[in-house]
Amino acid sequence: MIISVNGETKTFKTEILTIQQLLEQMSFGEGIAVALNEEFVLRTTYNETNINDGDRLDILSPVQGG
Amino acid sequence: MTNITTWEIEGKRFNSRLMIGSALYPSPKIMEDAIKASGSQIVTVALRRQSAGENGDNPFWELIKELDITVLPNTAGCHTAKEAITTAMMAREVFGTNWIKLEVIGNQYNLQPDPFALVEATNVLIKEGFRVFPYMTDDLVLAHKLADLGCTTLMPWGSPIGSGRGLMNPYNLKTIRKQFPDLQLIIDAGIGKPSDAIEAMELGFDGVLLNSAVALAQEPVIMAEAFKHAIYAGRLSYEAGAMQKRDMASPSTPTVGTPFWHQFK
Numbered sequence: 343m344i345i346s347v348n349g350e351t352k353t354f355k356t357e358i359l360t361i362q363q364l365l366e367q368m369s370f371g372e373g374i375a376v377a378l379n380e381e382f383v384l385r386t387t388y389n390e391t392n393i394n395d396g397d398r399l400d401i402l403s404p405v406q407g408g
Numbered sequence: 409m410t411n412i413t414t415w416e417i418e419g420k421r422f423n424s425r426l427m428i429g430s431a432l433y434p435s436p437k438i439m440e441d442a443i444k445a446s447g448s449q450i451v452t453v454a455l456r457r458q459s460a461g462e463n464g465d466n467p468f469w470e471l472i473k474e475l476d477i478t479v480l481p482n483t484a485g486c487h488t489a490k491e492a493i494t495t496a497m498m499a500r501e502v503f504g505t506n507w508i509k510l511e512v513i514g515n516q517y518n519l520q521p522d523p524f525a526l527v528e529a530t531n532v533l534i535k536e537g538f539r540v541f542p543y544m545t546d547d548l549v550l551a552h553k554l555a556d557l558g559c560t561t562l563m564p565w566g567s568p569i570g571s572g573r574g575l576m577n578p579y580n581l582k583t584i585r586k587q588f589p590d591l592q593l594i595i596d597a598g599i600g601k602p603s604d605a606i607e608a609m610e611l612g613f614d615g616v617l618l619n620s621a622v623a624l625a626q627e628p629v630i631m632a633e634a635f636k637h638a639i640y641a642g643r644l645s646y647e648a649g650a651m652q653k654r655d656m657a658s659p660s661t662p663t664v665g666t667p668f669w670h671q672f673k
Contacts, residue, residue: 348457371464375455375498380490382497400457402498404469406439407454407482408429408569408619 346398362388364399374403415614417592418507418539418561420478422449425609426639427480427594428632429619436471438628443475446622446632450478452509454485455499480541482509489528496533508533509563509596509617511543518568523550527557534558543596546580548587555591562588563596563617566608570620572600575607585612602631602638609642610650 343354347368358364361376361383376383377400383391393399414423428448433439443451453472472479481499486492489512496508512529514522521543527550530540534557542554546564554562564584567573575581576598585593595608596617605616616639625631663669 347460368460370458370460373464373466373469373502374458375502377494377498380494382494382501385501401460402455402495402502403458403464403466404472404502405454405456406429406431406433406468407452407484408431 343393343395345393345395348399348401359392360389361391361393361399364393365401370401374401376401415592417614418541422478423447424449424636424639425615425643426605426635427452427596427615427617428622429617430468430472431619432623433628434623436468439623440471440475442622442628442632443477445629445636447636448477450480451475452480452482452617452619453503454482455495455502478507479503479505480507480509481505482543483511483529486512487514487522487525488512489525489532492525492529493532496529496538497536500538506537507539507541509541509543519570520568521545521565523547523553526550527553530554530557530559541594541596546577546584548580548583551584551588555588559591561592561594563594565597566595566604567598569597571598572621572624573598574600574604575611578607578611581608581613582611602634605635605638606642606645609639610645612646615639 345352379398415425424447426446426448427450428443428446429452430439481503483492483495486495492510492512499508500506510529512522512525513519526542526544530542533540540559541561541563542559543563544550551562564581567576592614594615594617595613599605599616599618599621608616622628622632622635
């Protein structure tokens with residue numbers, strides 16, 4: 343399955359079904375927010391939100407801002 | 409000190425009328441010291457893609473949390489209403505606040521906000537329960553549109569982001585102030601020197617949001633303190649009401665009893 347994660351194409355051999363599983367496998371910690379195909383995904387739904395081949399994920403965290 | 413400058417914005421009360429950015433400082437330590445020296449109680453932050461494998465380590469965010477001040481997330485870098493709306497939703501979850509500094513950039517050269525996308529995004533976000541701080545041009549009609557949507561704070565630019573050009577169009581800013589006496593008006597972007605901030609405050613603006621002017625100063629921490637005093641002084645000046653300008657000089661020292669008095673011809 344090929345997924346775009348933060349603009350980088352990633353190929354997953356093992357089947358990743360949900361956002362929660364992807365975050366754990368890629369060692370994303372807490373303090374993040376996720377958009378799937380440019381739509382915001384509530385943190386409480388990571389476990390039940392499936393990822394499909396070709397999906398685009400953006401995983402954001404706090405940075406400096408003006 | 410008098411507490412004349414205590415003010416309320418979006419349901420919270422503050423002493424400082426300076427809102428400060430957290431970007432572009434030479435080091436995290438200087439950022440921390442500058443924010444403290446500024447006396448600001450509101451700091452702007454942003455969201456960007458996180459690298460995998462960081463396990464949530466984020467020294468910047470830890471440092472901001474330790475400052476224990478109000479955070480105002482922005483949607484910097486967004487070019488469409490949809491991007492800004494999604495970013496705002498993500499910011500609300502990460503930062504735990506419904507405040508959002510709404511930026512939708514319409515031109516890459518001067519980073520001018522797109523008024524149409526700004527209105528579109530504001531309309532959605534207010535319905536979603538956000539307190540929107542719209543970064544906008546100094547357009548009076550745009551101000552009316554945003555106020556009609558329910559914005560109680562407006563943030564017109566002084567001049568383009570990071571330009572340090574001060575207030576390009578005091579007339580427009582003054583007009584917005586006159587037309588919206590009950591809204592909180594913040595000058596956001598373009599401030600270069602403390603004297604620019606004083607000018608903004610003397611126009612009757614409720615506060616100033618700046619970043620580059622402090623972060624890019626030769627001595628950011630000292631400049632932060634300079635802005636702290638400037639904004640306070642500017643507000644006091646506005647509250648006090650400046651004297652009218654006159655064409656003719658008028659002596660301040662009494663003329664009665666002047667020795668060696670003589671009449672100029």
